[in-house]
Amino acid sequence: MGELKLMKGNEAVAEAAIRAGVDAYFGYPITPQSEVMEYLAAEQPHKRTGMVLLQAESEIAAINMVYGAASTGKKAMTSSSSPGISLKMEGISYLAGAELPCVVVNVVRGGPGLGTIQPSQADYFQATKGGGHGDYHMLVLAPASVQEMSDFVKLGFDLAFKYRNPVMILSDGVIGQMMEKVELFDPIPRCTEFNEEWMLTGKTADREKRVVTSLDLDSAKMEKHNLDLVAKYKKMQENEVRYEEFQVEDAEYLFVAYGCSARICQKTVKIAREMGHKVGLLRPITLYPYPSKRLNELADRLKGILSVELNSGQMIEDVKLAVNGKTKVEHYGRMGGMIHSPEQVLCAFEEFLLK
Amino acid sequence: MDVKDIIKPENLVYERTKNLTDKALSYCPGCGHGVVHRLTMEVLEELQITQDTIGVASVGCSVLAYEFMNIDMTQAPHGRATAAATGIKRCWPDKYVFTYQGDGDLAAIGTAETIHSCNRGENFTVIFINNGIYGMTGGQMAPTTLPGMKSSTTPYGREVELMGNPIKMTELVAQLPGTYYVTRQSVHTPANVRKAKKAIRIAFENQKLNKGLSFVEIVSNCNSGWKMTPVDSNIWMEENMFPFYPLGDIKVNGELVTK
Amino acid sequence: MAKMKGAVVVDVERCKGCELCIVNCPQGVLANLKSQVNAKGYPYVYMKNPDDCTGCTNCAVVCPDGVLTVYRIKV
Structure with a gap:
């Protein structure tokens, strides 16, 4: 430990x-x-x-x-x-x-x-x-x-x-x-080897010069660079999606929330379950790449999703894209530095998803 | 004696440094950038520090400097070259680091980065090309455009009442305790080129002393932007730019030069 | 007294015809052959008066494009 x-x-x-x-x-x-x-x-x-x-x-x-x-x-x-x-x-x-x-x-x-x-x-x-x-x-x-x-x-x-x-x-x-x-975690020593071919370390006689830039005035080359970036992002989507689920197994309704909002929603899930509502929580850990695939799978059996964010409704767009119309998606969130309570999230759940 | 008898390897007295790539420079005919690129690369070669040098290109005409300088280089966002150089030098105190910036980059959008890097006494070299105009974007007014000087955004001449006075960044940074060497040079005659090279050499040698930033301004022509022939632009520069931007050392070994 | 004799080799394709070398040559060696252009369309310089060259390197020193290579011998 x-x-x-x-x-x-x-x-x-x-x-x-x-x-x-x-x-x-x-x-x-x-x-x-x-x-x-x-x-x-x-x-x-x-x-x-x-x-x-x-x-x-x-x-x-x-x-x-x-x-x-x-x-x-x-x-x-x-x-x-x-x-x-x-x-x-x-x-x-x-x-x-x-x-x-x-x-x-x-x-x-x-x-x-x-x-x-x-x-x-x-x-x-x-x-x-x-x-x-x-x-x-x-x-x-x-x-x-x-x-x-x-x-x-x-x-x-x-x-x-x-x-x-x-x-x-x-x-x-x-x-x-x-x-x-x-x-x-235990300390990791600082790296002292800088031999990857993109790292600027000073051009020695035995190698070509290295350049770090985001510029290419040749449109064809720039498009190729863009395509390489797209391929990289696709790899991230395949390999790096991280999320946490809480009481999702039998859930009929789902909260999607990240960061502090997810912690608040966890409490709301407990209260809602005590009241007999089968609610779960999905907490995206990577916001990009987004756990779209998992949300899409879950959407098949969900009656509704509430995206709970401390904003006017931003992540909800990714939730809707993931769910692609399979189930109802609503947003709840407070703004301007105000933080919703678990009870307020519960009210929103009742109003937007149960009614 | 025939020319062919002279052109032999043993008689060679001047050739292009290998520290420049073979690529043709993208600058307009007669532009001072080419000379300053060459001088900088010659200095690295002569000091034998090419393998320990990392350059920072900026935004402007010299944005592609890394295409022509055969050394490891990065290209910083507009105005931020000295910040990028700070990041490099702080992590690699034993490397030689320099920025290559124009007047738009260094004296307008990057003023804060320039002043604070100078003030912190960052131990690298700044090469500052001042041609009094934005060359890359098509000859608009620069912070260094002279009063009355025409540009595409001051077609009737720079009106000081409306657009303010040109800024003398070099005199300004010389006042800061963090600068160790501050000089203003030009590259329009052989004598001036040789002096400018000496200044660039000192500016790199100073990095070994770890006593602060070395700042070399080169007052240069922009014949396309000024709408003159290269030869005429150098005459115009002598007559108009030099009185406002006088050549010479401003600060040497950390001490202001008194004239 | 020893005299210096020089010669300049012009990298024709690199030359942009700016003529800064011409005005900075103390011997009036170089000239621009206006009638001929390189692949990029620039009229380039050449040694018009090769006998006068002393190999002082002034032309190469002011050339922005690294066009000129200079040779010199004592005669």
């Missing part, structure tokens, strides 16, 4: 970064995720592992520092919250276009605009549908516990390097700020 600790979600991300052998963290403060960089600064990761820590002048600079470090094969990450993630979107598009690995943590707050500092899931579209310009996807992991905040940093880098693609950990103010018991 690994070391046990009581930690905030944001602190768990930071500790996991050091333990995962991350080479560099570039950040910029924003509520509700500032503890990530604060924890790192207090820990002095350069002393523990040699990890670089730098507070950039902006989120834009931070993501481009990640871009530079990632170009050389280093494990680089950044974290921010919604408005800051918007600023990073150009850089993320470049990272995706140049096929560079990195991990970006978004501790989501309410929006649009400056919005609020309270929890939200309003950045679902931005995270899963691209967010920046051009045809691309990040691989999106949605933690629902402080434990997963830690575990997904390590998993995120494994996936980022496996697919040479940016990975987003789409968290929220609840998971980032709350304290829970975490079992920390």
